[in-house]
Amino acid sequence: MTDRQLYNTKNLLEHPEFRILKEKPAKGTGRNIALTYDVDHVNKFVEKPRFDPAPGQVEVNVRATGICGSDVHFSQHGHIGDMVVRCICGAGHESSGEVTRVGQGVTEWKAGDRVAIEAGIPCGNCEFCKLGRYNACQNDIFFSTPPHFGTMSRYHLHPAAWLHRLPDSVSFEEGALCEPLTVAMAGIYRSGLRLGDGVVICGAGPIGLVTLLAAKAAGSIPIITDLSQSRLDFAKKLVPSVKTVLIERGQTPKDIAQKIKEEAGMPLTLALECTGVESSVHAAIFSMTFGGKVFIIGVGKDIQSIPFMHLSANEIDIQFQYRYANQYPRAIRCVAEGMIDLKPLVTHRFDLEDAMDAFDTAADPKSGAIKVQVLD
Known part of the structure; x- marks a missing residue:
């Protein structure tokens, strides 16, 4: 599947191996579960197919995902401006993880590499992309923004070009926090x-x-x-x-x-x-x-x-400002060099199977949460 087909929720819903889970998933199964929201403002667990990486793609075991205010807003209100939830959509775009498999032609990554996942994939062909202002791309894919599925799942396929290497000194939690830092x-x-x-x-x-x-x-x-x-x-x-x-x-x-x-x-x-x-x-x-x-x-x-x-x-x-462009390498350097300490921002941590509880905590002002992360 092409990137655009792969990340479109409608195509995933039509896949015979995609299913909505009626119960909270058990821990330790290794299934490719993900958290979603739908048009009725209900959070649901689903199980996604685990596709083989296509040429130029990398499979990442997502190890940490932060819950953004936009995720909560989409879940509770169904839209942000013209971006509207029209069917089930996967949550999450603040993520980092570990490379598990690589597709044909990918030479810069190998299994075991630690990476931050840049959440927006521009088309690369429009005027704004050519100018380097790819946050203005009108044909981009931005994870967890309808209709594109998010990264809060166990395994996520991603274009190799839009991953960023994490030094050993930068944790997965910090790698996920690099998204809001950008x-x-x-x-x-x-x-x-x-x-x-x-x-x-x-x-x-x-x-x-x-x-x-x-x-x-x-x-x-x-x-x-x-x-x-x-x-x-x-x-x-x-x-x-x-x-x-x-x-x-x-x-x-x-x-x-x-x-x-x-x-x-x-x-x-x-x-x-x-x-x-x-x-x-x-x-x-x-x-x-x-x-x-x-x-x-x-x-x-x-x-x-x-x-x-x-x-x-x-x-x-x-x-x-609209999103960001060309910031990830600078953000990772600032964290790795000790210029910016992101670690105190994570106040609540949940396992992937408890992601629904994580959402509730992030949405509750009385919880005292600053940044809630879902870990695998």
Whole structure:
């Protein structure tokens, strides 16, 4: 099967060896199980066929997969923008693992190699791919984004060209966390962050926290905001020097911005907005000094308003990001060299057969989870 046929959920559903499991799978069987969500917002275990790798493909035993907010959102709400769950779709796109088999013509990988799995496979032929901005490819495959099956399964076939070698010093858990790290690094790279910049990071969720780690490593002086004191406390453990601002419900964006500026004690030239929430975007805008920039990493509602004249009168730029491109090797180097420590971000771990419990934990704000991972 070609890559596009292999990863299309509809083709998998029609395969005679694909089946929906009525009971929780037993541990120790070695079956190629996977966790999915469907149009009725129900999570289900399935068993996938274990295909032989085609030419140019590699089979990976997926050893660690993080649960992303987008996975939970697809499961609970059935869509993100125009990306709609129309049938069963496999979860997971933050993954790493061990090569088990290689297809014809694959010379750069062998069984036993440790790899991080880049989740997006571009077409390679369009204008954006040729420019190196392959995150803009309109004909790409992105795992766990309908209609393409995710990587939260025991065995996953992947194009050899879109795997990245993990040094022995980088664990499978860290390798899986390189996916959200690439999101943060893409934002920092494009935002133009400079050494010594005062930076406000809006949101202390998983992306906000990994952005904090990357922004600090890049030489900024960060301050971070959130509605949850426990998440701000977690941020302080990650980066003891970071200043924190607790957002109280009912505060106006201007009040929040004033609080941010007072706590920062210096002009803020850059905001890395990691929530996508309109009020948070507004607070980021009002906290900027003249000529600052608000770089929006978070994903929010389709239509939002902005304080247009404040932006105009203060020459504040707004910039956006869609996924990432060309970041994985840099992210792995930063982890391997000890510049960024991702290990504390994993707060909850579950076996693959308990992936449904992992999803419930990731979706529950009361769980205190930062990053939930499913391990095999």
